[in-house]
Structure formats: structure tokens, C-alpha cells
Amino acid sequence: MVKFEYKYTGIIMKNTSQEYDAVIAICRDLFTKKMQDYGSAWRILRLPSLTDQIFIKAQRIRSLQENEVRKIEEDERSEFIGIINYSIMALIQLDLGIADQPDLDVASASVLYDSKIKETKSLMEDKNHDYGEAWREMRVSSLTDLILQKLLRVKQIEDNKGKTLVSEGIDANYQDMINYAVFALIHLHSES
Numbered sequence: 001m002v003k004f005e006y007k008y009t010g011i012i013m014k015n016t017s018q019e020y021d022a023v024i025a026i027c028r029d030l031f032t033k034k035m036q037d038y039g040s041a042w043r044i045l046r047l048p049s050l051t052d053q054i055f056i057k058a059q060r061i062r063s064l065q066e067n068e069v070r071k072i073e074e075d076e077r078s079e080f081i082g083i084i085n086y087s088i089m090a091l092i093q094l095d096l097g098i099a100d101q102p103d104l105d106v107a108s109a110s111v112l113y114d115s116k117i118k119e120t121k122s123l124m125e126d127k128n129h130d131y132g133e134a135w136r137e138m139r140v141s142s143l144t145d146l147i148l149q150k151l152l153r154v155k156q157i158e159d160n161k162g163k164t165l166v167s168e169g170i171d172a173n174y175q176d177m178i179n180y181a182v183f184a185l186i187h188l189h190s191e192s
Contacts, residue, residue, distance in 0.1 A: 020186075024117055026081065031088070031110075031113055043098070045093070050089055050093065051090065053086045057082045058148050061076045061079045065141050090170075090174050091116045092112045120178050123179070143187070154173045
């Protein structure tokens, strides 16, 4: 098991936008390195498989938050980064569809990654304006619970074949999970 070594060293945080960008830079760096190692093998994953990967990571975070004993020396940060990256993969899959074989190179995948983050950050900025940065008063455990709630919503929408009557779609839920995970990482950085 590779120990999580990404740090926020040397970054002085001044505002939400800069903090957001600093977190995403770490996530994107890991995404591109894994693309170099594995290629775009993730392109064969169906949306429910990606949702389940995110669910596993969120469940592990919740277990880490509740259990006093840890048998693997990784903290919550690596799991929140995984939630962000798998959610971006899911957003890309929503647009491109599922591939039979890996079909993206690092440069193409990075362009798509950046596009999805731009959209998701814009949503965060709009909501952050309307909610007055209420997330800053939230606990990391509450952000974890919200991610789990969003996952259960996505699973229900998937079971309904993507149809909703009055609710936002799957894409908005993935975007919210990204934003909640970014907020959690910002909190965890400020606590360290």
C-alpha cells in the first residue's frame, strides 16, 4: 500500500477560490500520474461502478471517523481525493458514454478533467455566494454524511434508469460530492 504523501506545503490560503484551486491541483496531479500508470482503463466503467467506488471511499471515511483503531496507515485525505477524482470520471462518462477499451490519452483526459472542474467550481461559487460560506461552520463528519446522502440519491436515480420527477440529475449530485470533498480537504488542512 502506497502511503498518501500529498501535502499542502507552502500554500498560504487566502480565500475559498484559492483554497479550492490548491486542493484541485493535488487531485489533478494524482489523476494525471495514475493516467500515466494505468491509462484510461476507467473508461470501461459503467456509472453504477463509479458510484460504488465513490461509495466505498465515503464509507471508509465514515469508518475512519467513527473507529478509534486504524489498521491501514492512511487518513481521510486520500479517500476524499478519490471521491473527487472518481466523481470527475463519472461526469466525463456521462458526457462521453462508456468505452469498450481505454480511449483517452493523458492530455485529452486532462482537458476533460479541467472542463469538469471549471463547471463544478462555478457551481460552488454560485452556491457559496447564496449560502454565505456556511460550509466553513460544518464539521468534516457532516460533509461526509452529505456525500453519502448524495451517493444514495445517485444510486436511486440509477435504479430509476436516470429519470427524476422533480429532482436534479446525476451530474449535479456528482458535482456536489466534489465540492463537499474539497471543503472537507480544506478543513482537514486547516486542522493540521
